[in-house]
Amino acid sequence: MKNENTLLSVEGLSVSTGRFPLVHDVNFAMARGERIGLIGESGSGKSVTSTALMSLLPDGLQATGTVKLAGHEANFVDASDAVMRKIRGRDMAMVFQEPLTALNPLMRAGAQVAEIMLQHQMVPSRRAAKAKAIEMLASVKLPDPAEAAMAYPHQLSGGQRQRVMLAMALANDPSLLLCDEPTTALDVTVQRQVLDLVLESVVQRGTGLLFITHDLAVVANMCTRVLVMNNGKVVEQGATEEIFTRPQHPYTRGLLAASDLEATDHDGRLFTVASAAAYVPWTVAETEAHAAAAEETPVEPAAPQQDAEIQPVIKITDLSRTYKRGRTSLFGKPTEVHALQKANFTVLPGERLGVVGESGSGKSTLLRILAGLDQPTSGSAVVAGNEVAGAPESQLVQLRQELQIVFQDPMGSLNPRMKVLDIVTEPLLVPGRTENAAKRRKMAEEMLEAVGLGAETLERYPHQFSGGQRQRISIARALICRPRVLVADEPVSALDVSVRAQVLNLLADLVDAYQLTLVFVSHDLAVVRYLCDKVVVMQSGIIVEAGDTESVYTNPQHPYTAKLVASSMNLHAEVLAKAGTA
Amino acid sequence: MVMRILTNIARFVASIIAASILVFVVLRLVPGDPAQIALGVDASPALLEAKRAEFGTDRPVLVQYFDWASGLPFGDFGTSYLSRQDISPMVLDKVQVSLILVLLAMILALVIAIPFGTFAAVRHNKVSGAVVSAVSQLGIAIPGFLAGLLLVIFFALKLGWFPSNGWTAPGVDFGEFLSRVALPVVALASVQAAILTRYVRSAVLEVMSEDYLRTARAKGLSPMKALFKHGLRNAAIPVITVTSVQLAALIIGAVVIERVFVIPGLGSMLLDAVGNRDMLTVQSVVMVLVGITLAINLIVDLLYTVVDPRIRKSA
Secondary structure (H helix, E strand, C coil): CCCCCEEEEEEEEEEECCCCEEEEEEEEEEECCCEEEEECCCCCCHHHHHHHHCCCCCCCCEEEEEEEECCCCCCCCCCCHHHHHHHECCCEEEECCCHHHHCCCCCCHHHHHHHHHHHCCCCCCHHHHHHHHHHHHHHCCCCCHHHHHHCCHHHCCHHHHHHHHHHHHHCCCCCEEEEECCCCCCCHHHHHHHHHHHHHHHHHHCCEEEEEECCHHHHHHHCCEEEEEECCEEEEEEEHHHHHHCCCCHHHHHHHHHHCCCCECCCCCECCCCCHHHCCCCCHHHHHHHHHHHHHCCCCCCCCCCCCCCCCCEEEEEEEEEEECCCCCCCCCCCEEEEEEEEEEEECCCCEEEEEECCCCCHHHHHHHHCCCCCCCEEEEEECCEECCCCCHHHHHHHHHHEEEECCCCCCCCCCCCCHHHHHHHHHCCCCCCCCHHHHHHHHHHHHHHCCCCHHHHHCCHHHCCHHHHHHHHHHHHHCCCCCEEEEECCCCCCCHHHHHHHHHHHHHHHHHCCCEEEEEECCHHHHHHHCCEEEEEECCEEEEEEEHHHHHHCCCCHHHHHHHHHCCCHHHHHHHHHHHC | CHHHHHHHHHHHHHHHHHHHHHHHHHHHHCCCCHHHHHHCCCCCHHHHHHHHHHHCCCCCHHHHHHHHHHHHHHCCCCECCCCCCEHHHHHHHHHHHHHHHHHHHHHHHHHHHHHHHHHHHHCCCCHHHHHHHHHHHHHHHCCHHHHHHHHHHHHHHHCCCCCCCCCCCCCCCHHHHHHHHHHHHHHHHHHHHHHHHHHHHHHHHHHHCCHHHHHHHHCCCCHHHHHHHHHHHHHHHHHHHHHHHHHHHHHHHHHHHHHHCCCCCHHHHHHHHHHCCCHHHHHHHHHHHHHHHHHHHHHHHHHHHHHCHHHHHCC
């Protein structure tokens, strides 16, 4: 640790609430300009570690150990706030996860960048700070930096806001940059751009980078070294390539296995942390061979199904939905937003259709119309024999017996004041169903068992369950009335990697067992590729490409699809790229 | 932004018109014929008829409404049934008194609430913060008229520092005005200050846990500088909302306080008019109160536009 090239040294760092340890005995050293990834799932203590490094722990948390930054004598763990104020923002800076809330909504972007320079007297005057702020905004490649400087955060897109955050963090040219899940809230293509920008910026300036994330592919892309955290401890650390190809600790292996959507066990199911012992991480050589093979053998498009006899379960014809925004000027016309434009597709019984697109692509609108929660402006949507367009609420009851939804947020989509029994059996309480209370309870028990939860859960409330378990409850609720179609709206995007694999396995099993037709909405191409056999790609309300998943993925026809595929992070590809440059 | 302001003004005008109809109709529903009240129960039909013609209450209701409503924009409220005098000069006179009282009380309440509420939030897990919270909690429980009575007993009767009641216009004798206005303003403001302290405290507490305050700290700002530079303006938004609601409540609350301190404000005028069944005066005073309340709402809406850029853009 006494190496003069050492930028940051952390020895025996522990954080606790007084009674409960959150982070236990973390040790690592970062050389100048080194890029270290800190991987862990939610609750692993990675964010607590990063706030401890900044000495910004919330009230009630205490840290022990030693944290030192080159050029400063102070131990950050017990240094006074007056000392730390001179270091924060000057020698170490941080980019946070959610750029909308991390920026002051009432202050112009330029002023927020200028503030950090004025705070540390890095510029002689306000005017100079303003000019330098615009320069910084230009350096993070905002298209019109002078205009961006005058904008308020809400006038910028998510990616632009994160660029402003980065410009702010880098304004004083710190020697250490901490990034806490900086791209988790961003769309796939934007994520790629922001990551590239962060990487380029730190490499150019020789800034040390501590990159905190749950996403292994992102770390493989960004970092040279990796720390794996689990339950507040660093269970494994080493060079990125080493860790990702030859993991030593069972947890690392489990995490790798669960993230790998291309590997399946002998039953064709995804690996979970539990079944990871059988998982064999790919070696670089294998990855190369596989990549080469994929390039050589173009996937043959699946033979078009000629069965004219089979009636589609979902038939969408020229479906459009237009919203009117309020007028913004007295004389202008109200602007129209085309959330969905002339969409056409059919889904046959038993098919698994993936709907892929970024935020604002219209996938949620499509889903709402399919479920009869919204009415199309024009066109028709027939679901299990029920026309949604123009149907009165009374008819939609029948539709919803045939089509059920699993929503994205397992926290928000379950009523916190209802017991699991009442939540799961609620779809049975519609006119036309005759089950009595005892029968409903029996059905709920069976359904919970099918999703891997015991009957004892019936009397509990949602907050007593983890995110993955809640998503299981959502699935049980969706399937209890035995629908023909299951619509899943980003059901795994709020879940940890290890839980994600379990829920995906469960979905795949249930779709088979109940002979469901699945519509799976996601921004994550890899998940759709694993689960679905057909896919439609949406952009700005238009279906730009549709077809067999494998052929769309390996041989995209539309430039947007190609961009989406290129932007999505694949662990194998990232490790391969790393090995190639190392 | 211009669109937003115009929309707000249009909404204000529409609300005023709707309110005038409502006030007119409701007071028409109150039983009792003004002419009968003026002349007593044993008045002859012919006299009643003549009185109704004099009051104009024999005309169709719609005509009566438009006659009354068309005068409103020009501050012409008609003639009192009782005194047979023009209502307008009386109302405007009293409005002045009440507005001075209420605005002074609200300013005092804010001057107390903002620093104390902020202090209570910053020290929320320390004894001093808890004490401020507890005191404000207690303050909410004490009704304004009780505070007024206690103030009179202590400062006017025991110590004799201030007169116990009465009113002097500020233009006539400013020193006298201050000494007479002090106790009623404190009585009115104390409850408001207690309520607003709670709101300021919770607004600041909420802002303190916002991500952008953490960002400010990560930039190297001290906790206080971060709060003052980034927090308080954000905390102002909910406080403005509550202040506007409370200001409306204060105008009504002043009715009682005016009674306690014998101040010739709108409240006294309203109570007298109700007691005398002088319905046209009641109607006019209520209309003025409604107008003031709506005007406060309009001003607050425009204030949002200044404070919060997110509102400026959206229509």
